[in-house]
Amino acid sequence: MNGNNSTVPYWRLSGFYWFYFASLGALVPYWSLYLKELGYAAQDIGFLMAIILATKIVSPNIWGWIADHTGQRMNIVRLGSLLAAVSFAGVYVSDGYGWLVVVMVLFSFFWNAALPQFEAITFNYLQHQTHRYSNIRLWGSIGFIVTVMLLGPALDRWSAGILPHALLLLFAGIWLSSLTVQERPSGVVRGSHESLIKLLKTPAVLALLSVCLLMQMSHGPYYTFYTIYMEAHGYSRSLIGQLWGLGVIAEVAVFLLLPKLVPRLGLRILLVISLFLAAVRWWLIGYFVESLWIMVFAQVLHAATFGVYHASAIQLIHRYFIGRHQGRGQALYSSLSFGAGGAVGSFYSGLTWDALGAQFTFEIAVVIALTAALVAWFWIPPESDTNQTSASQTKVV
Known part of the structure; x- marks a missing residue:
């Protein structure tokens, strides 16, 4: 891909x-820290973080259905981005728990509408060059890096109270950037509702969605x-921000390599590798947090656990x-993985973090990642079978 x-x-x-993803670089690493400074306990933080993810179970599917039936994907992206920024401004009204629940539900319902439809737009532009998706997506990773590394020292200096200001500016940037992209309809003939139901019943699709x-x-x-x-183990917020940033730098590097790796290894093998390395990563973080160099290595593994995983799964x-079905496919990916999976992950973490300890919580994560690797290995077919499945679907849609 080139400009x-x-x-x-x-x-x-x-x-x-x-x-x-710059907004994600502010929200994911630091929003829990902001909530902690407001005085909330781990269980409350886990629930508030889970809300952001739980709305992905519903929101992308509602907006995906509307997009697939109207063809107005970019208008949905623009509307969702604008209403997300307006809703998030509600954090300035009150920091009470009940009010924050309402704000997070509204904000994330609209915020989560945008990305799946934009992914579909991107693939419509790429057409048969989908392996080059990573060359565009890597700029999201760069945005994440810039934000997370700038905010770390800023929070050390001025406290987490500045976070809502930074987030609101970034949400406004999402909306403004959406205004520059034109609609790009799919070139494939539309299919029936029944064909989607049939597709969802196929073992390979069920396995892929389960893995996500x-x-x-x-x-x-x-x-x-x-x-x-x-932070509880003595790391400064600046250093923590650098570790978050390092992970995404590694992600950018692998995005640059993926156009060569995908044809060589295949999506299934890359997916299995990323799932196994996720288990290794959670084990290292849970057991060796006192070692900076092991934490550095664990963050480098983000190249596999997000970069390789996401690029393989989304393709x-x-x-x-x-x-x-493109819009609903992307919506299902978002809602089942980052939505349901992320919400359950945040929820069980909030329940076990104080009660059973951080190490035990990361042990749960290890078991889950290994289970996903086994499902992918045994139930997602090799590349040739995947291509044949796609070809047969083209005939019925």
Whole structure:
């Protein structure tokens, strides 16, 4: 992929990913820290973080259904981005628990509408060059890195009270960047509702969606408590921000390599490798937190546990869900993995963190990741079978 391809608005697509994941770089590592400074306990923090993820179970599917039936994906992206920013501004009204629950539900319902539909737009622009998706998506990772590394020292200096200001600016940036991207309809003939139901019953699709659910469940302790966990073991917020950033730098590096790795190894093998390395990563974080160098290595593994995993999973989703099902396919991926999986992960982490300890909580994550690796190995077919499945679906949609 290069910027001079006239059919692909490389920088406009990349700009949206930059702002969206820059906001994620502020929200995921530091929102729990902000809630802790407000005086909330681990169980309350786990629940509030779970809300952001739980709305992904419902929101992407509602908006995906609307997008697939209207074809107005970019209008949905723009509307969702704008209403997310407006809803989030509610944090300035009160920091009471009940009010924050309401704000998080509204904000995340609209915020979670945007990305799955934008992913579908990106793949529609790429058409048969889907292996080059990572060259656009890497700018989201760069946005995450910039935000997480700048905010770490800033929070050390001024406290977590500045976080809502930073987030609101980034949410506004998401909306503004969405205005620059034009609609791009799919070139595949639309299919029927029955064909989607039939597709969801196939063993390979069920296995893939189960793997996505389990993978994000395993991330629960990391996304919810990693910053708090590291700070409790003597790491400064600046250093914690650098460790978050290091993980995403490794992710960017692997995104640059993936266009060569995918044709060579295949999506299934890459997916299994990423799931196994996730188990290794959670074990290292749970047992060796006192060692900075092991923590550095664990963060480098983010290249596999997010970069390789996400690029492999989303391309498999795109192969299975074609035509009018693209929006709902991306929505299912988002809702079952980052939504249901992330919410369950945050919830069990909140329940076990104080009661059973951080190490035990990461042990749960190890078991979940290994289970996902076994499901992927035994029930997701090799690349040739996946291509044949996609070809047969083209005939019925």
